[in-house]
Amino acid sequence: MQTVNKTKKQPSRFKSVGLFIILSVLIIALSVISLSLGDINIPPLDIITSFIGIGDPDLTSILVEFRLPRILLAILTGIGLAVSGVVVQSIMRNPLASPDTLGLSSGSGLAAVAVTILLPLASPSVLSAAAFAGGSLVFVIVYLLAYKKGVEPIRFALIGVAVSAFCSSGIHLLISKANPNVNAALIWLSGSLWGRTWDQLIGLLPWIIILLPLIWLLAARLDLIHLGDEVARGLGARVELIRLVLLASAVAMTAAVVSVVGTIGFVGLIIPHVAKRLVGSRHKQLIPTAALLGALFVLAADLIGRGIAPPLEIPAGLIIGIIGAPYFLYLLWRESKK
Numbered sequence: 001m002q003t004v005n006k007t008k009k010q011p012s013r014f015k016s017v018g019l020f021i022i023l024s025v026l027i028i029a030l031s032v033i034s035l036s037l038g039d040i041n042i043p044p045l046d047i048i049t050s051f052i053g054i055g056d057p058d059l060t061s062i063l064v065e066f067r068l069p070r071i072l073l074a075i076l077t078g079i080g081l082a083v084s085g086v087v088v089q090s091i092m093r094n095p096l097a098s099p100d101t102l103g104l105s106s107g108s109g110l111a112a113v114a115v116t117i118l119l120p121l122a123s124p125s126v127l128s129a130a131a132f133a134g135g136s137l138v139f140v141i142v143y144l145l146a147y148k149k150g151v152e153p154i155r156f157a158l159i160g161v162a163v164s165a166f167c168s169s170g171i172h173l174l175i176s177k178a179n180p181n182v183n184a185a186l187i188w189l190s191g192s193l194w195g196r197t198w199d200q201l202i203g204l205l206p207w208i209i210i211l212l213p214l215i216w217l218l219a220a221r222l223d224l225i226h227l228g229d230e231v232a233r234g235l236g237a238r239v240e241l242i243r244l245v246l247l248a249s250a251v252a253m254t255a256a257v258v259s260v261v262g263t264i265g266f267v268g269l270i271i272p273h274v275a276k277r278l279v280g281s282r283h284k285q286l287i288p289t290a291a292l293l294g295a296l297f298v299l300a301a302d303l304i305g306r307g308i309a310p311p312l313e314i315p316a317g318l319i320i321g322i323i324g325a326p327y328f329l330y331l332l333w334r335e336s337k338k
Contacts, residue, residue, distance in 0.1 A: 019279065020292060030296065034302070074299045075299060076205065077264065077267075077298050081298070086286055087215060090225060096328075096332070099254040101157050103164035104135045109167065112259075113189065115127050124200065132256060136251065136255050139255075192317065264320055265317070267297060269331075275290040302319075
């Protein structure tokens with residue numbers, strides 16, 4: 001019986017480097033535009049003079065204290081969610097999987113809403129800590145429920161969906177019984193970068209700096225896992241250990257992001273598919289490509305949300321949802337045809 005190799009031809013390293021350069025330039029360009037636009041439009045020349053220390057102090061304050069941390073946080077958010085999506089889809093071997101499939105976003109959301117409503121005077125750091133703890137706890141629960149002489153991807157996904165539905169019901173229950181603090185909870189659930197500060201950026205940065213290289217270093221192992229458990233074991237991979245480390249890394253990175261900016265869906269679902277179309281399925285190229293695409297996507301969504309109806313701002317999470325929902329339906333339709 002002959003085996004037909006259907007693996008798509010991988011792009012050359014030269015093409016991958018060229019793509020990385022293009023995406024990086026686009027991110028820089030969008031960042032400059034984001035720095036320029038707002039309630040007060042700042043010309044590029046004034047941005048340059050502000051950053052080299054000879055600009056107007058008021059404009060420098062606006063750029064450094066408000067706009068720059070927001071832009072950098074959008075970039076880190078896109079990186080964290082997109083790379084986590086790559087890991088989850090590869091481990092689950094399911095193109096419709098994402099960090100949301102694990103119940104992570106809903107777990108973080110439930111914890112954050114509970115703190116917002118029950119402890120209205122809680123500081124942002126307490127809210128972030130609660131969201132991180134909620135997402136991590138949900139992952140542990142899902143993993144323990146799914147573990148039965150190992151973790152089958154399908155079983156893991158089904159239990160994740162069930163736990164996610166339970167957490168979502170809890171969120172709706174809290175909101176229905178809530179006091180006026182419900183508005184703050186709803187803003188957090190919509191995934192907004194408004195009002196984010198350097199403190200929140202610095203709190204998220206270590207998670208990305210540590211976990212992103214770790215996931216990339218395990219890219220070859222992730223290639224094996226993606227081929228199937230039996231194949232990976234046959235090639236000497238410690239499947240359960242690798243799966244646990246990678247999933248825990250993806251969960252920690254997503255929980256850290258969600259704890260700062262709120263629930264932003266679809267990034268971890270859409271971006272891995274786009275990245276695979278550009279560079280193929282080898283994770284050494286796929287992971288950095290997804291990271292750059294995710295950063296570009298969230299940055300663009302935040303910019304659109306700020307500019308579509310000024311002075312009002314539409315949260316980036318809502319803009320991404322408007323784009324992501326039709327794409328998700330397309331993925332469902334495409335998978336149903338297979």
